[in-house]
Amino acid sequence: MIKEGFQQAKRSLKCEDCEADLVIVGGGMAGTCCAITAARQGLEVVLVQDRPVLGGNGSSEIRLWILGATSHMGNNNRWSREGGVIDEILIENLYRNPEGNPLILDTILIEKVSQEPNIRLLLNTSMYDLEKGEEDEISKVHAFCSQNATRYRIKAPLFADASGDGIMAFLAGAAFRIGAETADEFDEKFAPDKKTYGELLGHSLYFYSKDTGKPVRFVAPTYANKELASLPRFKSFNLKDHGCRLWWVEYGGRKDTIHESETIKWELWRVIYGIWDHLKNSGDFPEMATHTLEWVGTIPGKRESRRFEGEFMLSQKDLVQQRTFPDAVSVGGWALDLHPADGVYGDLPGCTQWHTKGVYQIPLRCMYSKNIKNLFLAGRIISATHVAFGSTRVMATCAHNAQAVAMAAMLCKEHSLLPAALNHPAYLPELQKRLLRSGQYIPGFRLEDEQDLAGQASISVSSTMALHGLPANGPWKNLSFATAQLLPLKIGQVPAITFQLKTEEPAHIKVVLLKSGKKGNFTPELILAEKEFDLALGEQSLLVDFKYIIEETEYYFVAFYANEKVQIRSSKSRMTGLLTVFQKFNKAVATSSRQEAPEGIGMDSFDFWLPERRPEGQNLAFELDQPLNLYEKAFLLNGIFRPYITTNAWAADQHDTEPFIELKWDKTQKIRKIYLFFDTDSDHALESTLMGHPESEIPFCVKYFKICDDSGNCLEEVTDNHQTRYQLNLSKPVATKSLKIILQHPSTSVPAALFGVLCY
Template structure:
């Protein structure tokens, strides 16, 4: 029993003090991935999250799917899913949760953090104050947990603000912006009109419903908005939509999106209950009689508030021109996606999206405050203009940036540096190297590491897949859309190809060879050659010889123009780095198969060429008259662990019953760890929530493999791998002259493939 008498002085709350290497404020996807990355590199981390779960907008509290550069596979950014920890989380979510249940994602995030002994996680804990050691330096942070009535004093040499609103950076006095810049400040032609369009994106609140199979009464709360049927956007409401497909239920862009957030939430509640009242009680939707509300969000998903100024501000031209930065540490690729400030109460479309032709680099200089010398900024508050923010704000991009921040903090601690010092070339190359080793992807920056051992070994393989074509064991599909087989071709004469066609009525068929203007992009805008063929009735082989000389290695598109009288044969065989794409569009992110940008907004016009999702997504059946050597063993050591200019993978022949790779050195090597990089199809957008997936494992990924030393001892055998990166860490250094990696084909029609091997 505890009993205390009256005290004249006020009581003090329990207070705990922590001194760590890194304090991270905010446990959204950015803060979570930042904490995991830093902790795995040995930093002692405190992660402060003011909610009961991790994940922010991706959590079960808000239930927005996690997306980034892949953009629902609705753009031309091939193999653009983010790498590192965010990839690990999304692939794990696919494995455990292909149905897209947000509660399961919650468990995965909590598990990932709780498994790291270097992370102290403070849930339900909000930062409320900071102390400075100097005018430009944070000394400690103060937070309070409402659930255990405990105050925390958090001291560290480095801090990360991943809080969304930038509460720490704000309290510290860092320079920030709210709203949209004028068009002339950064020469941004897409800058919105402040009066008619508005300067801020609003909040959204989602709801779920379900059919109970029996009549369900709904009595609307008194605060429900019953005037919604008169709103323009409600007239196109799809009864099958729920959850974050209702992203357009948005409000608040004309308000203070920080201090009036609760007011905005109440208005969104009014909208949602008004929508449901109309669906249930207007008499116009009899199919909804048996439906009930299953869940309504209690906190809104916030899109925009403060953006803090770093040593560089990312702007529209950086994204559109795909500018290269010496301090590139991450990338983006979501559309420049702005929303009208009036949201659901306005006449304008719910969003205005303009895509770039490819992904763009993001520099480290956008990820720390230019005023507070020991403060990193990450998530949606990085240093960018309002227009560029329209792309960088999405969760997978924010998480990818945060991993770079974490690794930057690791180097700062090791070398006793402050964030800005990392932009010096020597430190930057070290940061980029460590990021790529850990699975991070930086477009155009391969891994260059003198300490890596595998590249110095003599390599032998059991076999190498040579692409001679793909068998015609798949369906016939009508040529309703322009269709292109992507092929990574090397310098020399363009090989001839034979395709299988079925013709319903004699007609002409136009075929072209296309490529991108910029190497590394996958927007086929240059027509290199065109041919027209006279086709007769029936099934036949079509031989195509473009008589074109390939100048350098990159992806080319053999494109068939639409013809409703023609069908093409497809193949069931799936191959790493091969895709068939279609001149179509995804309604989730575009309104036409061609982006026609007005001349006055500074965006490009181009065609969309999109793959189909599995279980569709087959390649065309074809025969190459000069086989492609696109899976050479040397690809394992080129420092790029996904398709880019070529497949960047080694693949074994399908008839190889025991595929293996063997590395031999001339003398004994002491190896501390081995890293293997598998193919989890970086082209597939792994939306985390609501939108289910047809599979729980990526079909290209090798599940079963083992690693042997020079005496044939099995160092590890894995039977159920589904992750991109496998790291074998030894307690004591392994002394060996060779390493042998034996793999199994993922399926009878999918060859075993590997992007890279790293040994240290």
């Protein structure tokens, strides 16, 4: 036993000193992905998280879905899902948790972190103080764990603040902003009116209900707000939604979103229990009689507080004009999405979202403090204006940025640099190269790596898919909306295409060839050619020959205008880089199939062309008068690992019974690492929570593959792959003059495809 008598002096808590290469404060999606990335690169990491679980707003404590550039697949950002660790997590969550249970996501995040021996995870531990070595440099942070009554003093040369409110950056004295900039400071015409709209986004709180099958009484707590039904907001939302579909239950934008956070939470509780009281006791919802409250959040999801100043501040025009940066390290694409400060108590719509025509680059200079020389910025606190923050704040974007921070920290350690020094031609290409190799998506960049042995090999394949068309074996689709087949076409004559149509009465149909105004975008703005046809009664083949010469290799839209009288045949075949889109809208992120931006807000007007989610999402059936070579073996070495401009994938012929790729060198190579990049449909948003998905594995992804050396020795055989990127680390280098990668087709309707091979 322990027995200790009275002491006159104050007792001290246990205190532990720690050292690391990188200290990360905040274990949301940004901090988690930053820690995993840094640890895998070889950095010793301490991850300080003030909650009992990881994931922040995506965790089971708050239960918001993880989203980013794909925006619920409700914008024109095709194949834009973020890469690297955040992609790995979302794919693993799909595999284990297609139902979208946030508790399972918790286990995945904890597992990913605990598998990394270089990470020391401090849960339930709050950073509360720090020490400076110099006025512009952090030397140590102080943290306290309430569960083990231990204080920590953590020393490191580099620090990353992913805490959401920026507690470390704030205590260190870094320059920051709260609220909205004026329209003229950065020439941002979408800057909000501070009086009527407000300067800050509020907090949200969610709840889940459950049907018990028997009557359930609800007695509202005395603090429930029973006057909510009279509010304007209640007339335009579905009160029977639950979970993060209740994002509009928002409050606090007129308050101090840091120091009054608990006050905001209490008001949100009043709102939530008021909603439930109305559903249960107003008499307007008899179908809710058997429902009970299953879960109500105790921690609100916080959108906005401090933003810290870096060497560059991202602003509206950077996003809308898709400006390019030499130090680009990440991608964004969520709408510029601002919320009125009055939230649920206001009479304005719950949000104002304006989409860009495509994705945008995010530069490294936004991700470190301009004042504190060894401090990285991660998560929602990066250097951006309030308007740009409306897009960069979402979790997948925050996580993707944080992966760049982690890789930058590794370069800092290797070269004894501070973050700002990386913004130099001597280091930026190496940083971008390592990010691309890790699966990071940087729009407009390709991996060019002189160390990659695959790029020095001659490559042969068992077969190559030539696209003659897609069989007419899928359902008929009514042309209720304009419908387009996306095709990556090369310079030259557009092939003549035959489609299958059906009509119950004679009809007129118009077909157009469209492309985007900016190469690499998927917003069809330019009409290149058009044809009109009169259709007879019944089923018929329609030959569409635009007789048009293409001048740029990129994606084109073969689009049918809407006609309710007409149906078009689809195909069950799914192919990497092929997609059908429709001119309609996703009500989760838009209110019309065309974004009509008012004059004077600096946003573009354009049509939305959206894919359908599986199990829908079939391509159109068609036949080509000449085959398209969309899947060349050279794409395996071009350093782009998703569809962009073209498919960027090699695909085997569907009739090839043993597809393989073989790399050969003139002399023996010593190979220790092999990377393979598979197709996990980066167009799919993969929402982590609530929505659920119809599948646990992406149908394009190769499950079985085998890698052999020049003697036929099997270096690796995988039978259940579901990830985008596979990395084989050999315990000792293999000496070989060739590598053979054998794959199996994912299914009879999906040919085996691969985006890239790297060898080191």
